[in-house]
Amino acid sequence: MITPTHYMVLSAALFIIGVIGVMVRRNIIIIFMSIELILNAVNINLVAFSYKLQNGVGQVFAIFVIAVAAAEAAVGLGIILAFYRNKETVNIDEMNVMRW
Amino acid sequence: MLHAIAFYVLSAFILGFAVLVISTRNTVHSVLYLVLNFLAVAALYVLLTAQFLAAIQVLVYAGGIVVLYLFVVMLVNLKRPPEDHSSPQRRSWIGFALAGLVLAELGAIVTFGSVVAPTGPDMEMSDLALHNVEQIGMLLYTDYLIPFEVASMLLLVAMVGAIVLAKREL
Amino acid sequence: MIDTYLIPLLKILFVLNATLVGVTYMVLLERKVIAWVQVRLGPMRVGPYGILQPIADAVKLILKEDITPARADKWVFTAAPIIVMVPALITFAVIPFGPVVHLFGREVPLYITDINVGLLYIVSVASIGVYGIILGGWASNSKFPLLASLRASAQLISYEVAVTMTLVSLIMTAGTLSMVGIVNAQYTSRLWFIFVQPVAFVLFFIGGLAETNRAPFDMAEAEQELTGGFHTEYSGMRFALFFLAEYANMIVVSSVATTLFLGGWLAPFPNVAALSFLGYVPSWIWFLLKTFVFLYVFLWVRATLPRYRYDQLMRLGWKVLIPTAIANVVVTGIVKVLLL
Numbered sequence: 001m002i003t004p005t006h007y008m009v010l011s012a013a014l015f016i017i018g019v020i021g022v023m024v025r026r027n028i029i030i031i032f033m034s035i036e037l038i039l040n041a042v043n044i045n046l047v048a049f050s051y052k053l054q055n056g057v058g059q060v061f062a063i064f065v066i067a068v069a070a071a072e073a074a075v076g077l078g079i080i081l082a083f084y085r086n087k088e089t090v091n092i093d094e095m096n097v098m099r100w
Numbered sequence: 101m102l103h104a105i106a107f108y109v110l111s112a113f114i115l116g117f118a119v120l121v122i123s124t125r126n127t128v129h130s131v132l133y134l135v136l137n138f139l140a141v142a143a144l145y146v147l148l149t150a151q152f153l154a155a156i157q158v159l160v161y162a163g164g165i166v167v168l169y170l171f172v173v174m175l176v177n178l179k180r181p182p183e184d185h186s187s188p189q190r191r192s193w194i195g196f197a198l199a200g201l202v203l204a205e206l207g208a209i210v211t212f213g214s215v216v217a218p219t220g221p222d223m224e225m226s227d228l229a230l231h232n233v234e235q236i237g238m239l240l241y242t243d244y245l246i247p248f249e250v251a252s253m254l255l256l257v258a259m260v261g262a263i264v265l266a267k268r269e270l
Numbered sequence: 271m272i273d274t275y276l277i278p279l280l281k282i283l284f285v286l287n288a289t290l291v292g293v294t295y296m297v298l299l300e301r302k303v304i305a306w307v308q309v310r311l312g313p314m315r316v317g318p319y320g321i322l323q324p325i326a327d328a329v330k331l332i333l334k335e336d337i338t339p340a341r342a343d344k345w346v347f348t349a350a351p352i353i354v355m356v357p358a359l360i361t362f363a364v365i366p367f368g369p370v371v372h373l374f375g376r377e378v379p380l381y382i383t384d385i386n387v388g389l390l391y392i393v394s395v396a397s398i399g400v401y402g403i404i405l406g407g408w409a410s411n412s413k414f415p416l417l418a419s420l421r422a423s424a425q426l427i428s429y430e431v432a433v434t435m436t437l438v439s440l441i442m443t444a445g446t447l448s449m450v451g452i453v454n455a456q457y458t459s460r461l462w463f464i465f466v467q468p469v470a471f472v473l474f475f476i477g478g479l480a481e482t483n484r485a486p487f488d489m490a491e492a493e494q495e496l497t498g499g500f501h502t503e504y505s506g507m508r509f510a511l512f513f514l515a516e517y518a519n520m521i522v523v524s525s526v527a528t529t530l531f532l533g534g535w536l537a538p539f540p541n542v543a544a545l546s547f548l549g550y551v552p553s554w555i556w557f558l559l560k561t562f563v564f565l566y567v568f569l570w571v572r573a574t575l576p577r578y579r580y581d582q583l584m585r586l587g588w589k590v591l592i593p594t595a596i597a598n599v600v601v602t603g604i605v606k607v608l609l610l
Binding site: 080 | 103107114115118119122131134137138141144148149150152157165168169172173175192196198203206207209210226227232235238239243244248251252254255258259261262264265266
């Protein structure tokens, strides 16, 4: 029998993998993808509870999360492209000046 | 029983692909594992009878956002791999330690928290499962109309912002 | 047992095989139609009127050497044609070829499945096919395929937005996302949606041409500019898979257009009493006929129109199709609120 706890454990594990990706990798594109993993972990939780409680609100929130993720990806990748044009790098350790 | 098997198989896929996303050297391969991860998550949504959300997941995430990532990875044609240059102040173990801390916290929530879920007679045949699109649409356009409009404003602002950032000269 | 497992399995097998055979004969038909337009004969050697040409082509492609370039990314290079092919085929799962019919004493629906997000399923599955094209060009590790794949992905994403926006107005008219439900809505209103949504029909057809990389939008395989396109480095059966997927996508777009706009399996002229004998023709024959008309128009367009320039293509997509589609949604909404 699969309970909400199973889904919470899955979601927590996915969340942690995303957090490790954000903390450890230096390629900013990978860091962005790790953030997407974290958002997906949240969505799994929302949908699992929506299923268990038979309430559609969880799924509605998951849709909002997806919309926010789309906005974040568009702006973030725009920043990456603008930065790459100036400094020819996507290493987050080299992104340490406020202006040039 | 079938639900349990599907859950464990999909969980293995989701976590395995997630680990590959953050551990692969080649960025394009990383993006590919991300797509597979999202498709597995979409399958999990189908298992949870959220068909509309599963379709949105594939359409927006796997078919839209990740294509954007792939596009940027190909445009950002690196002459040297980004991981070569390492800052001397960098301490990777702090990242793992913080992640462990978050894991402990989430574990505590899962262990000590209690979920009281009403168990219906048959969730696969419930109203939410069979009329998923209608139910979600009803919620979106009645109770959650203002968040919905705010989300659309957010997308508009993000679109303008992305164009301003990425365009060379305006 | 038989109803839940055996019959769907048989239907899947039948649809897959019919699609693949149809795809190979589409290639022959394309060569013939273009030859007729250009006052040639087309393939005539293999079999009477070249009718066995697809079999000869298939044998040739299977026997050819399968080359992987030395510096290519081997895994991605192998996976790319499969990623293109699979979405093209699994779309057929929700396309209704006919209503529920009585066959050997049991009720058999002439579609594999009917899900409540059918149209959304088709759109989302089609959006996965882009990966095969991008990755095929990237994994070849060669400059022309990479250029072609970047072009193709930008084109496909742009036109995907336009097609999806177009479908919104149609969904508003039909009131359902289920493919069978859309045909039933046309049956109850006694009016095909091409007459209700003519603008959406034109937009969908233009978007469909672009989505399948067909002329006049075949930027991804512009031979004169790109030495062949994203599949330049491919050979043998993998090369054939890219082409099979393109033709399978044409069949998908045609059958989706038939279902959405031409009433699917419904017989024409339901209101004219003198033509009621048309209703005796089996429903799936009507479906195939209508789909065939679309496929023929695809070939006709290819033989007639020159290719767009890349900037013209993008301008058409973003500055004409998408605004028109959004305006169509708004007009549909206003009409629906005022008249119904």
